[in-house]
Every structure is written in C-alpha cells, then in structure tokens.
Amino acid sequence: MTQNSQKIRFFRRHIPQFECVPGCHDCxxxxxxxxxxxxxLPARSEAQRAAALAAWVCPYLGEHGCEVYLDRPLICRLFGTTPRLACPNGKAPAVMIDPRLEEAVYKSLAETRQLLI
Ligand code: SF4
Ligand code: SF4
Known part of the structure; x- marks a missing residue:
C-alpha cells in the first residue's frame, strides 16, 4: 500500500460524517x-467525462445522488465539515473537523497530483 493510500484511509476514517438533506447534491x-x-471508482469513458464537464456536473452524479458515495473523494468528504466549505443548507456534523486534520488533508491534496474524476 502506498503512503498516499494509507493517508486516504486515515482521512476517510477521521473526517466527520453527517446526514445531508435527502437527495441533495448542491455541493x-x-x-x-x-x-x-x-x-x-468505476471507469468512465473520456466521452462521459467530457459530457459531464461540459454540463459542469460530476460524472458520478446519478438520478438519486452520488453513485460512488462510499468511495467518494476526500474533497467531497470534507465539504460541510469545515466553515471553509460550509454546507449552503446548514448541514454539519455534531463536531466539525479538527483544524489540524483539515490542514493535513489540504497539505496532502496539494502534494498529490490531482486528476479530474
Ligand atoms: S453537504 Fe449540504 S449541499 Fe452538500 S449534499 Fe449535503 S446537504 Fe447538500
Ligand atoms: S463523487 Fe463527489 S462530486 Fe461526485 S457525485 Fe459523488 S459526492 Fe458529488
């Protein structure tokens, strides 16, 4: 397992979770x-990715919301857990993310080559 994979597993375990507005995908x-x-994530063709990008949507957003919820990227998990990425619908975990963990996630994102999903 790579160092980045280990970090991903750690972040996934520690980023707080919360319930969204049912069916919401505003973020x-x-x-x-x-x-x-x-x-x-399941494969998507370049054509599917291009079509999603042209429509400014995520290629994993389906009729009933995120189709890869359990494997969604860190940035999706971070949304709503910090005042920097506040949920526009007022949803949040009981305890927001620890600022040190948040910084560690941003640092990891900055140090890792990021690809459009
Ligand atoms: S975090 Fe907020 S905006 Fe994003 S899906 Fe959940 S309820 Fe909707
Ligand atoms: S992967 Fe992220 S942006 Fe895409 S549908 Fe799921 S939660 Fe939304």
Whole structure:
C-alpha cells in the first residue's frame, strides 16, 4: 500500500460524517482526486467525462445522488465539515473537523497530483 493510500484511509476514517438533506447534491460538481482515489471508482469513458464537464456536473452524479458515495473523494468528504466549505443548507456534523486534520488533508491534496474524476 502506498503512503498516499494509507493517508486516504486515515482521512476517510477521521473526517466527520453527517446526514445531508435527502437527495441533495448542491455541493457536487467537477472535482479532483488523486490517482489512488480515482482508481477505486468505476471507469468512465473520456466521452462521459467530457459530457459531464461540459454540463459542469460530476460524472458520478446519478438520478438519486452520488453513485460512488462510499468511495467518494476526500474533497467531497470534507465539504460541510469545515466553515471553509460550509454546507449552503446548514448541514454539519455534531463536531466539525479538527483544524489540524483539515490542514493535513489540504497539505496532502496539494502534494498529490490531482486528476479530474
Ligand atoms: S453537504 Fe449540504 S449541499 Fe452538500 S449534499 Fe449535503 S446537504 Fe447538500
Ligand atoms: S463523487 Fe459523488 S459526492 Fe463527489 S462530486 Fe461526485 S457525485 Fe458529488
């Protein structure tokens, strides 16, 4: 397992979780992830990715919301857990993310080559 994979597992375990407004995907859009995260997602063709990007949506957003919820990238998990990425619908975990963990996630994102998912 690579160092980045270990970090991803750690962040996934420690970023607080919360319940969204059912069916909401207001914070979804084109997002990036590391190659390790992207490899865990089902394949999408370049045509599918291009069509999603042209419509400014995520290629994993389906009729009933995120189709890869359990494997969604770190940036999707971070949304709503910090005042920097506050949920526009007022949803949040009982305890927001620890600022040191948040910084560690940003540092990891900055140090890792990010690819459009
Ligand atoms: S974090 Fe907020 S905006 Fe994003 S899906 Fe959940 S409820 Fe909707
Ligand atoms: S991976 Fe899921 S949660 Fe993240 S932007 Fe795409 S549809 Fe939304």
């Amino acid at each position: 979804c859009g084109p997002v990036t992830a590391s190659s390790e995260e992207r490899a865990q």
